Amino acid sequence: MDRAPGLSVRLKLTLSYAGFLMVAGVLPLAAVVVFYQHGLPDDAIWTTGDFLVNRSAIVRSFAPVGVAVLAFLLVFGLVGGWFLAGRMLTPLTRITDATRMAASGSLSHRIRLPGRRDELRELADAFDAMLARIETHVAERERFAANASHELRTPLAIAQTLLDVARADPNRDTGELVGRLHAVNTRAIDLTEALLLLSRADQRSFTRHRVDLSLIAEEAAETLLSLAERRGLTIETSGDPALAVGSPALLLQMTTNLVHNAIVHNLPEQGTVWVTTSVRPTTVLLTVENTGEKLAPHVVSTLVEPFRRGTTRVRADHAGVGLGLAIVRSITRAHDGTLTLTPRPAGGLRVTVGLPAAPPHTPQG
Template identity: 65%
Template sequence: MGRPPGLSARWKLTLSYAGFLLLAGALLLAVVWVFLLRYVPDNSRGLLGISPNRYVLLQVFVPAAAAALAVILVFGLLGGWILAGRMLAPLARITDAARLAGTGSLSHRIRMTGRQDEFRELSDAFDVMLDQLESHVGEQQRFAANASHELRTPLAISRTMLDVARRDPTRDRGELVERLHVVNARAIDLTEALLLLSRSDRGDFPREDVDLSLIAEEAAETLLPLAERRRITLEVTGDAARTTGSAQLLLRMGLNLVQNAVVHNLPTGGEVTVHTEVRGAASVLRVENTGPLLPADLVPTLTEPFRRGTDRVRTEEHAGAGLGLAIVQSVVRAHGGSLDLAPRPAGGLLVTVRLPGARRAR
């Protein structure tokens, strides 16, 4: 809906300055009248003496006062226009930057110099907002490109196998069905992971009281057969650590952490330790595993969608879609917690999840 045209902020400030000066001049004249002229005798009808009287003063003072008020009004308009322009110049820069951002250009920054004031605070906040928007948009573009690539891969494989089967009718159909089943299952897992990631990002889920120690035990019990096949020791320790959130999403978080710790471990003889505890007002879930040495600059990128470390093992049984830690980070963020990843000096990874503790009923 269009708005009716009105005065610009510069005109409003200009008229305000001029009006203030005019009012100050009028008040000054009123003070002169109240405290001076009213006490001077009025000798307008008689002979004028040599002493001052009200008639003479009015004849001399009023024209001069009117001229002075006119000068004050013009001075207020010109001075107010110039001062308003100087004061609103930072706002014009912010407006130009907002228009550029509206066209899709998020690389522009205001970077206003000078002493701190309200306009510069607004400029700094706008620059921070542009930084976050540019980072978020870039992340979403990379996510969309990676998701398209990941989804296209199983579809391309399926089409290739179907083309081969169509050209070679004697090919074993049982093998074809089995390979198509594997590829289709991977596409379904990827789609479900994308839906789960979207759901946790929105944060629109029911909340209930959840014990992270029970989440850790259930995740370890589910993945114990995988750990035993890989000859990895899986241990759960710690105490009850209660928080408030979605039991389903927190269980998925625990499963992803434990599965990553098992899969990205030593070929045989590795260890995985899952520990829960309460630290102050936070409930903590810590997953630690042995494994190859991880470069320090690689670890912060492991939570990016479809990011896989170059030295991290990828098995066919649990190939994953590169969304495990991305989903963990999304779930933790939706629950108001924090996620910390640190490489172990001897190799492997230490993942620490801190979530707000559940409030105890009084």
Template identity: 70%
Template sequence: MDREPGLSVRLKLTLSYAGFLMLAGVVLLAAMWVLLLRHTHIGVIIIVRSHTDLLRDFGPDTALVLAFLLVFGLVGGWILAGSMLAPLQRITEATRLASSGSLSHRIRLPGREDEFRELADAFDTMLARLEAHVAEQRRFAANASHELRTPLAVSKALLDVARTDPSQDAAQVIDRLHAVNTRAIDLTEALLVLSRAEQASFTREPVDLSLLVEEATETLLPLAERRGVTLDASGDVAPALGSAPLLLQMTTNLVHNAVVHNLPGRGTVWVSTGARPGAMWLTVENTGERIAPELAATLTEPFQRGAERVHAHRTGVGLGLAIVASIVRAHDGSLTLTPRTAGGLRVTVELPAAAATARGRPGGGGPGRPLSG
């Protein structure tokens, strides 16, 4: 924004201090003058003098006092204003550095709490969050580029082989290209869902999460049966306010991850919902390999699948829990990942409840409904 040049805040404060000091001096001298004249009229002063005599006697001294107050106010005001505005100068310098792209510095203003230090602490907090966000976005861009590059490179290699080797089975090449292309499409769609969730560009409406659980578990039932995993869905009505497609995506991702990262042939997934005053919750818990707490804390990062679980079978695009975390944030909720002592993971989503009072619905599923065995 273009602005016309003006006086600095320090100079304004200096003039304000000096002007106030001068005004106080004038008021003080005027009061003394009035008192002196009053005492002259009532005979308190022995030797009566005219107003002209009083002005001649006290005028020069008054001018000297006012001149001294003016100089003293300017010098003292300049020093005081500089001292008071020193923290603001540090904040301004930090702002310039941040605007040039440097987010690693901090103001760390010393001293006791006041308005300037509160502003500096808030600015430091903002810089820390921006730095973490930028670093996360850079990692995400690098990982996304790598993940997108892989299917493209595989497709190119398959086409090169097919072109240089006429004896290559065309049907086999087509099948492999179809699989690679499907994976690239899945990854692109996942990136689009993640971007939409992070932007929170959706219409909020009442959503019963228990209905979404039923839909997700029914959709993933064939996958669970193929892997020999039992799905156990239970819970009560859980009315939330948000986007039904995004919340369904969140629920489906959680159940899908719980099925895929499980014990083949003998695994179990428990899905439950519930509500309490002001909030509702969804819990997805599964059996599986033991997960270290420090690893569980990183599973919501994009393209983070977990060490042993990736090498055993490469499934998904590594954005399942990252999408879940973004959807939960967009709905002002919280996501908690807790490793189970016996192995596997417990994921809890808590969202603000819808304003409407939860009421039972006919035909709702009761607790402990095994969907596959």
């Protein structure tokens, strides 16, 4: 924004300090003059040595002294105010410099203002925290863009290779080629749709309605029941009605992703998936647990990152595009909720989504 030039804050503070000091000096001097002018009788006379002095003479002799005092106060106020204003505005100068560096693209710089806590230091600490969040967010976006580009390029490169092979060998069976191209194209479409869903969740561009997570859990479990049966798994759903406010489509996608992950990353056979809902005073919980191999805590903490896959995820069928839990995290954030991943001692994973409970007056969607 272009602004017309004006007085600096330091000069304004200096003038304010000097003006206040002048007012503080004028008031007692004026009080003395008023006292001598109106507080004493007109014929009052004082003896000072060999002289007789009346009230008028005292007032006239006091005037030059008062003017000199005011002049001193003015100079002292300007000089002292300029110095004090500079000291007070030093933190703001550092904050301004950090802001300019951030605007130029340097997000690693921090103010780190020393001293005890006050308003300016709280501002500097809040700015440092904001810079840290922005730097982390930008790093995540850059990493996400690089991973997305790589993931999108992979099916396209495979398709190009298949087409080159078919062109070099016209007598090759086209049925196998079409089947492989169909699989590659399907993966590319799934990845693109997942990226669009992730973007929609991040932007919070959805209408909020009253949603019962227990019904959402039952629908997701029913949708994926055939996949679970093919893999020899059982799905158990239980819990109380858990009313939240949000997008039914996004919350269903979130739950479906959780159940799908619990099915895919399970035991080879005789595994189980538990989907439960519960209610707390201010939140509702959706918990999805599964049997499976034991997971280290440091591995669990990385599973929500986009395109992060373990060894089992790479080899398994229906492994998805590596955005399942990343989408779950984005949808949870968009609904002001919390996402907790905990390895089960016996093996497998426990994922808990906590969402704010719907207020009683929320209209039915």
